[in-house]
Amino acid sequence: MMVGMEMLRRLQAERPLVFWLVLLVGFWVAFRLLIFVAELILGPFGLPGWAPLALVLVGLVVVARRQDSR
Numbered sequence: 001m002m003v004g005m006e007m008l009r010r011l012q013a014e015r016p017l018v019f020w021l022v023l024l025v026g027f028w029v030a031f032r033l034l035i036f037v038a039e040l041i042l043g044p045f046g047l048p049g050w051a052p053l054a055l056v057l058v059g060l061v062v063v064a065r066r067q068d069s070r
Contacts, residue, residue: 031056
């Protein structure tokens, strides 16, 4: 795991544009994956289309608040 972190730090120092592009794409893919999983879980309940997005956002807020309280 440390090898990956060192590679990212080196990429950030040597090619910051590529680093931020990789970071942006990584966050986008992770967010889409969370939305997909939430749709799979909430799909059978017949909830509106915005429900998976709301579930993911509420989950992210809960995680952020827990980390803030530490």
